[in-house]
Amino acid sequence: MTTIPPRQQQELLVVDRQEARGAILIRPTGEVDLTTVPILWSNLKALLEDGQHVVVDLSAIRYIDSTGFEALLDCGHLFFQRGQRFVLAKPTRIVQGLLDIVCLDKVIPVFASIEAALDSFWDASGYSTKGGQVRHRSHTVRWSANA
Numbered sequence: 001m002t003t004i005p006p007r008q009q010q011e012l013l014v015v016d017r018q019e020a021r022g023a024i025l026i027r028p029t030g031e032v033d034l035t036t037v038p039i040l041w042s043n044l045k046a047l048l049e050d051g052q053h054v055v056v057d058l059s060a061i062r063y064i065d066s067t068g069f070e071a072l073l074d075c076g077h078l079f080f081q082r083g084q085r086f087v088l089a090k091p092t093r094i095v096q097g098l099l100d101i102v103c104l105d106k107v108i109p110v111f112a113s114i115e116a117a118l119d120s121f122w123d124a125s126g127y128s129t130k131g132g133q134v135r136h137r138s139h140t141v142r143w144s145a146n147a
Contacts, residue, residue: 055111
C-alpha cells in the first residue's frame with residue numbers, strides 16, 4: 001500500500017472558507033477520498049464547534065468516494081443535532097449524479113446555487129433562530145433562559 005505524504009494530501013484537497021451573509025461558505029477543491037477526507041472533516045468539525053451555519057460548495061470537487069459522502073452525512077447529522085444548518089450547493093453534474101444514487105440529497109439539502117443555499121437559512125424577515133441565538137443577517141443576539 002502506498003502512503004501519500006501529508007503535503008501531497010493537502011495538494012489533492014484544498015479547503016477555502018469565507019463568511020457569506022452570516023454563514024460560512026466552504027469550498028473544497030480537488031478530490032475527496034480516504035486519504036483526503038480528514039482535511040474536509042477537520043474543517044467542518046471546526047465550524048460545528050464554532051456554531052456556524054455552513055454551505056459546502058461542491059463545484060470544484062473532481063472526485064468523491066464513499067468516505068467523502070459518509071463525512072458529509074455524518075456532518076449533516078451533527079449539525080442538525082446542534083440546531084445548525086448544513087447544506088450542499090453547486091454540485092457538478094457527476095457529483096449530483098452520485099448524490100442521487102446514494103440518496104444523500106434526501107437527507108442533506110442540495111441547492112443549485114450558493115445564493116439559493118444562503119437564502120434557505122433566513123426567513124422572509126431576515127431572521128434565523130438556532131441554539132439559543134436569534135440571528136439577523138446583520139448581527140447575532142444571544143439569549144439565555146436564565147436571563
